[in-house]
Amino acid sequence: xxxxxxxxxxxxxxxxxxxxxxxxxxxxxxxxxxxxxxxxxxxxxxxxxxxxxxxxxxxxxxxxxxxxxxxxxxxxxxxxxxxxxxxxxxxxxxxxxxxxxxxxxxxxxxxxxxxxxxxx
Amino acid sequence: xxxxxxxxxxxxxxxxxxxxxxxxxxxxxxxxxxxxxxxxxxxxxxxxxxxxxxxxxxxxxxxxxxxxxxxxxxxxxxxxxxxxxxxxxxxxxxxxxxxxxxxxxxxxxxxxxxxxxxxx
Numbered sequence: 227x228x229x230x231x232x233x234x235x236x237x238x239x240x241x242x243x244x245x246x247x248x249x250x251x252x253x254x255x256x257x258x259x260x261x262x263x264x265x266x267x268x269x270x271x272x273x274x275x276x277x278x279x280x281x282x283x284x285x286x287x288x289x290x291x292x293x294x295x296x297x298x299x300x301x302x303x304x305x306x307x308x309x310x311x312x313x314x315x316x317x318x319x320x321x322x323x324x325x326x327x328x329x330x331x332x333x334x335x336x337x338x339x340x341x342x343x344x345x346x
Numbered sequence: 347x348x349x350x351x352x353x354x355x356x357x358x359x360x361x362x363x364x365x366x367x368x369x370x371x372x373x374x375x376x377x378x379x380x381x382x383x384x385x386x387x388x389x390x391x392x393x394x395x396x397x398x399x400x401x402x403x404x405x406x407x408x409x410x411x412x413x414x415x416x417x418x419x420x421x422x423x424x425x426x427x428x429x430x431x432x433x434x435x436x437x438x439x440x441x442x443x444x445x446x447x448x449x450x451x452x453x454x455x456x457x458x459x460x461x462x463x464x465x466x
Contacts, residue, residue, distance in 0.1 A: 275410040282402040283420060290395040293423025300403060303413025329449055 229258035232341050236320055236334045237262060243326035245305055248273045248319050249342065252281075257316070273319055276300070276307060280317060299328065308332055310339045316346055349378035352461050356440055356454045357382060363446035365425055368393045368439050369462065372401075377436070393439050396420070396427060400437060419448065428452055430459045436466055 233247040237260050246269040248259040254277030256270050280298065287295045298309045306322040308331050320335050322328065353367040357380050366389040368379040374397030376390050400418065407415050418429045426442040428451050440455050442448065 272410045272412070275406045279403055279406045283399055286395045286399045287420075287422050290392045292392070292425065295420060295422045297419070297421040299417070299419035300407075300415060301417040302407050302415045305412065332448075 245321040
């Protein structure tokens with residue numbers, strides 16, 4: 227399945243609770259993305275900001291010997307983001323409205339990650 | 347209710363899935379903590395590492411205009427951590443075994459946060 231289709235599926239399954247989904251490399255460059263209603267005005271810029279956060283988290287995890295980081299969730303006033311680390315080079319992120327169901331988002335992202343991993 | 351009691355309650359309610367819980371200030375200094383089986387060898391050092399991560403996240407959130415950050419979840423090979431921001435000075439963290447129920451942890455932490463906020 228194409229990346230775009232996988233990302234679209236997640237967003238559709240969230241039934242109006244998602245703002246978008248993106249597949250990025252570790253430098254914060256978008257490989258593929260799906261945006262919905264434009265509430266997160268520029269999903270690419272925002273995801274790039276979070277890619278920097280992920281690097282900070284990896285650094286901290288190494289420092290405290292936490293082992294590999296697989297998943298990060300951040301809830302802010304304007305949105306929630308769930309990120310899954312696919313491998314050392316790629317991660318996938320799902321943006322939800324603040325009221326979005328995080329448990330469902332995690333589940334969908336886990337399934338999508340398995341599909342994307344087959345392709346990369 | 348004393349902070350120690352509130353933190354203990356969370357850990358007990360997790361029924362063996364928690365590694366510990368801690369109330370910290372924004373500089374990473376522990377106000378109160380509860381540790382369980384020592385799998386997270388030094389919860390205070392680890393939480394201090396995460397307090398640095400929180401600062402990085404706050405900075406990124408400001409940059410991308412995400413609004414106030416209220417909650418962060420990070421899953422790594424050795425543990426999961428759920429952090430809730432109480433106010434501009436304090437946060438509370440719950441450490442779970444990698445298999446720990448994150449949804450339950452979030453719920454307990456939310457309840458505990460409301461109790462702690464009454465006292466600080």
